[in-house]
Amino acid sequence: MRLRLSGSRTVHLGYCYNVLPGETAAAVVAQVRQVCGPVRRRLGVARLGVGLWIAAPAARALCADPAARRDLAAALTDEGLYVFTLNGFPYGGFHAPAVKARVFEPSWAEAARVDYTLDLATLLAELLPDDVARGSISTVPLGPATVDRAAAVAGLARLADGLAAITARTGRAIDLAIEPEPGAALERIAEVAEVARAIGAPGLGACVDCCHAAVVDEPAAAIFAALDAAAVRCAKVQVSSALVVPDPTDAAQRAAIAAFDEPRFLHQVRSAVGGAMDLPDALATLDRGAPWRVHFHVPVHDDDFAPLASTRAAIAPILAAAVDLPEPPHLEVETYTWGVLPSARRPRDEDGLIDGIARELAWTLARLTELGATPA
Numbered sequence: 001m002r003l004r005l006s007g008s009r010t011v012h013l014g015y016c017y018n019v020l021p022g023e024t025a026a027a028v029v030a031q032v033r034q035v036c037g038p039v040r041r042r043l044g045v046a047r048l049g050v051g052l053w054i055a056a057p058a059a060r061a062l063c064a065d066p067a068a069r070r071d072l073a074a075a076l077t078d079e080g081l082y083v084f085t086l087n088g089f090p091y092g093g094f095h096a097p098a099v100k101a102r103v104f105e106p107s108w109a110e111a112a113r114v115d116y117t118l119d120l121a122t123l124l125a126e127l128l129p130d131d132v133a134r135g136s137i138s139t140v141p142l143g144p145a146t147v148d149r150a151a152a153v154a155g156l157a158r159l160a161d162g163l164a165a166i167t168a169r170t171g172r173a174i175d176l177a178i179e180p181e182p183g184a185a186l187e188r189i190a191e192v193a194e195v196a197r198a199i200g201a202p203g204l205g206a207c208v209d210c211c212h213a214a215v216v217d218e219p220a221a222a223i224f225a226a227l228d229a230a231a232v233r234c235a236k237v238q239v240s241s242a243l244v245v246p247d248p249t250d251a252a253q254r255a256a257i258a259a260f261d262e263p264r265f266l267h268q269v270r271s272a273v274g275g276a277m278d279l280p281d282a283l284a285t286l287d288r289g290a291p292w293r294v295h296f297h298v299p300v301h302d303d304d305f306a307p308l309a310s311t312r313a314a315i316a317p318i319l320a321a322a323v324d325l326p327e328p329p330h331l332e333v334e335t336y337t338w339g340v341l342p343s344a345r346r347p348r349d350e351d352g353l354i355d356g357i358a359r360e361l362a363w364t365l366a367r368l369t370e371l372g373a374t375p376a
Contacts, residue, residue, distance in 0.1 A: 037079030107143025
């Protein structure tokens with residue numbers, strides 16, 4: 001949804017739908033009608049922004065088929081929705097039984113990543129409503145830690161040229177929002193700022209994922225100072241929360257965090273005395289002398305994880321800094337893990353998922369209202 005801020009500024013809030021499979025064009029249209037639209041109605045707003053996840057095969061098919069694009073645009077209009085951002089991080093297969101580190105593939109060193117992101121930018125330029133000045137696409141932070149960095153930077157530069165060509169052709173500005181993640185080639189916003197500044201293309205910005213920032217212990221002040229110093233745009237903020245194990249020596253806490261160990265996604269762990277690439281590694285080998293911060297996106301409206309805790313308190317300073325910017329970034333709640341939460345916390349059906357997503361959006365809207373935002 002579009003919110004008014006002071007000084008005639010606006011900010012867009014939506015939900016990231018990588019929580020749903022988007023492997024085909026038909027699947028994307030179906031989720032718009034079956035989940036995204038009902039979320040808007042449950043939230044009780046007239047118009048709601050969405051951040052779609054469109055896998056590479058679906059993106060290619062939509063680019064090639066004007067009728068499929070019209071079907072998607074019609075579904076969005078019918079459901080009172082608009083697209084202002086896309087999630088271009090997972091290339092495909094994000095809901096496979098085991099994704100883990102494959103989420104970083106293909107890297108920016110590979111042509112497939114450039115081609116996929118250009119497809120997304122082409123689609124977004126067409127889907128953007130007239131009253132949205134620019135779109136954003138979040139993406140992989142170069143690739144895995146082992147990526148050929150020079151080749152990946154060259155791929156980003158090629159993409160920046162492609163974005164400039166799309167803007168020249170359509171008049172629509174699209175920002176690439178590079179999203180750091182623990183264990184990837186770029187773990188912190190400060191590292192993203194260095195890469196984007198070195199390339200020097202105006203379409204390259206940063207995506208601040210609140211969960212990721214909390215896991216690597218990068219506070220709001222450091223994030224926005226690094227972006228400001230590099231003159232790099234914050235293009236998107238993903239509103240998300242991580243888990244905390246306050247005392248890893250405590251048997252009850254270890255049992256509680258073990259319940260979040262699941263086979264699909266990567267759950268990196270960091271502490272003041274070390275880190276692990278996934279939760280099973282942490283449970284087996286990580287030093288227990290300091291609290292663990294665990295990369296498991298948990299619903300942001302929920303802060304009752306006793307005996308564990310969450311990093312939800314870190315969201316408010318990031319939101320406050322974001323809405324204070326002259327050109328605020330896109331805001332997108334991103335909890336893609338609803339389907340792999342421990343069974344007692346997992347939605348029982350589609351209606352439960354719709355209700356949970358609406359509650360997350362309502363919680364985030366309340367925080368923005370506290371910061372002075374009003375519905376436009």
